[in-house]
Amino acid sequence: MNSLSDFMLPPAKSTLAGQTDALFNFINVTSLIFLVGITVAIIYFSWKYKRKSENDVTPVITHNNKLEITWSVIPLILVIIVFGWGYTGYMNKVTPPDDSYEIRVVGKSWLWEFHYPTGYVSVGELHVPEDRPVKLVMSSTDVIHSFYIPDFRVKKDVLPNRYTSLWFEATDPGESVVFCTEYCGNAHSNMMATTIVHTQEDFETWLETAGSADENLTPAELGEQLTTRNACTTCHSVDGSVLQGPSFQGLFGSEAPLESGETVSVDENYIRESILEPQAKIHEGFQPVMPSYAGTLDDNQINAIIEYIKTLD
């Protein structure tokens, strides 16, 4: 049974994953037994009762109460077991322990933002401590997204008009992928993030030093890191190829045609405005879909990104 779940399921890295996997295996094995039985019956009947002549006479069997009750009641009992098992597991998944460590998650088309209690914000990387329940309080700034970590067996829709939450307790330090599983437009399949599970000590250290590591970099180097970390590169390439937004390559100093028909010269102020108020001026040929980074990036970081874009001729 373990080899079956190893093949079918991703590694189980949260405290509740085991419970889900056990039910998954139970349903698979029970179904397989039934399926084999039914298939054998189909094949055996087709062979054993193959038509011998056009005048074959078949017995008149209209019904059989005992048999019919049996094959109604046994599946009924089985599905009630599955129902109860699934419901218990579900209640565990939706009831976070009181002492959970809380992180705010904001879904935007097409990135994930994580706000920690210290005020630090990370984009595209969720840092969590191991062996400690973590509760994510989530909302969206635009359309519906869905936050899914396969390794933890958790998923919850992220809505624009209300908060939803999920919780997990990671069991192993390491990385796990985060997917968006509610279709949200062109870069839906790129709306990924990485969950990085630290040991509790490492997590404390990370949280204290997060952000300060950037001080030793030149502005352009910092800008390069920030564009990746903040998922800018999900939509803006650095090699000239066209994704959901205009490429950064050769952008600075160019004359950009706008949807309104005007043109604008791409300078520091235009880039700054596009980061903080993306809908103000829309580049011709692109959808007004970029989320605002106001509150996510500070002045120093915006400067660094501008410096970085300048280097991309």
Place this chain on the structure above:
Amino acid sequence: MATTEETPTRKVQVKRFKPEEYPEKHYLNQEKGLWAWLTTVDHKKIGLMYLMSVAFFFLVGGVLALLLRTELLTPARNFMTADVYNQVFTLHGAIMIFFFLIPSVPAALGNFILPLQLGAKDVAFPRLNLASFYIYVIGALFTLTAIFTGGIDTGWTFYTPYSSTTGGSVAMMTLGIFILGFSSILTGLNFIVTIHKLRSPGITWNKLPLNLWGLYATSLIQILATPVLAITLLLLTMERVLGIGIFDPALGGDPVLYQHFFWFYSHPAVYIMIVPGFGIVSEIISTFSKKVIFGYWAIALSSLAIAFIGFLVWGHHMFTAGQSSLAAMVFSFLTFLVGIPTGIKIFNWLATMYKGSIDLKTPMIYMLIFLFLFTIGGFTGIMLGALSVDVHLHDTYYVVAHFHYVMMGGMVMAFLGGLHYWWPKMFGKMYNEFWAKISAGIIFIGFNMTFLPQFIMGSQGMPRRYYNYIDQFQAFHQFSTIGAYVMGVGFVIIAAYLLHSLLRGEKASSNPWGSRALEWQTSSPPDLHNFKHTPVIINGPYDYHKPMSEFQLGIATSHNGHGHHEEEGMDVAETEKEKA
């Protein structure tokens, strides 16, 4: 089920009407010309026009599916952009569901077969029936316009607020589907009235073919659920066009409300798609096992039970959408309940084969394929109904695979079985049995190659509607794509031999399968008015232990074209003399 003792009886003189073999005149040549087809009120011709339409849309949807699978050969961009990919998967879903699956059995096969199985000359409202077809055509035109004037990238579910804010012709598309809904409602209404009022003398409720029980249950869902879809899509259009806030939070609406409205229709809609398939399966398995159906009432009532409980399970599409735990619990429980009548049917069909005289002709081969694939579809449905597991599997390829096992492995196989089963009746021609079996085998292999890997990658976490994917899933995607091509080859072969059959096929006799069902007791193809007499029924449609002569009884009809219908429970004692 009144017994004859309680009902006033009247003796009627019946005699045997042997169907005319290879008739000179039949419904296909009694009226000629394009105009006669376009204005016909004959349910058979309308059925064939639907059949051509659904075949066309199946081709379009199928080609779109192959494009999707080709794009997914590599993790990153292969040959289409993300925007095109999103439009293609939206259209594949919308076309297959609204233009193929929903009308395929009820409107195409159902229209052709229902009055024949009742011994009626037509449906109750023939002109309304023609109107349904044209409404379908108008809806289709709107949809095609939407595709060519901007496209649509919302997914077939049109979830808000994405659908209220994205570009493209969403309003045109939803309008098309809104119009299409009326076609479905009118067909359902027509079938219900026809089944109630136009049954030939002797067809009591316990002698009604199970195909008609299936269509009856389907029609009930159609007229009760479709209006909800219509109003939902209308609200969505009002939001997009007039800016009235209903679902979009930016305008003060609630996006989850949309999901409730949408699934309140769209969950019963999957039963609109599959329940008529159950009807076909019952007919074919009984015919090719030459044996009375096991558990007639269990099968008939389970269709109605599924239709009823099917209305109460919509919330299982929203286990992760943020509905309350109590709602999730209730919806999960009801979902398991709806599984039971479905399971009962599988066992009934198996029991029908037990000690039968099984002839593995093409329609029966499709039924065996149906039983296998639909069972897998059912069990994976149990998996998705289990709350804690669904949290993991929701919106992954597991759901995609489950849905295709139920809809394509179940419904499409039933449709193909039905098409091959009734083909000789429709056109009076046989098809090439050898190639038919070969293509059934190819489709079976291709289907499993396509969708089995999707269960595995879904379990491993591969989300659906993904244009790009992470490298670890590539092997599964490639295997799946090859499977899709194999399936494509199977369908091309079907198209080829069916076309050959139309042009050069061997002539079919009136009853090539030796069935006892009423539609086989008239010539192939049938007369314009189906029967030249009023059929009188004294046995159930699956009573293979009784001689064929007892299934061909009737009263001669006057030539005004409309036979009168006697009340149920009439005395047919006279027939006993007839046999002697």
